[in-house]
Amino acid sequence: MTIQDIPARISISQPMIDAYARLSGDFNPLHVDPAIAAATPFGGTIAHGCIPMEPIFQAAQALIGKPVMPPGSTMSLRYLRPSQPGDTIHLEAQPEEVATDGARAFAFACVNQRGEKVIEGRCTIPVAP
Secondary structure (H helix, E strand, O other), X not given: OOHHHOOOEEEOOHHHHHHHHHHHOOOOHXXXXXXXXXXXXXXXXXXXXXXXXXXXXXXXXXXXXXXOOOOOXXXXXXXXXXXXXXXXXXXXXXXXXXXXXOOEEEEEEEEOOOOOEEEEEEEEEOOOO
């Protein structure tokens, strides 16, 4: 199985955003107050940054066959635009590279249903021998 063969996606909803706010304690009105958020340039609430990252973790975990990222995993990423309720974010990944030590690395983009990149970056996952 390769990273680009793994279907990884998340559909974002306001109840999901509200649940994350309760878990994280981040009740910024941009996330949880539709009336305040509607008056911003975003025109509505936006998801916390960790939510649209979920497809990255889904794919990485499927790739290595474990429910958590192993110690030594690294990720660098850049947010390009916000994700909002109603967005479905999927992962597009480049073929992974396998290093001499067995680590697997891949470049990725999290893309919304309009084909817009919301996050791009690179992930490296060490693989135990």
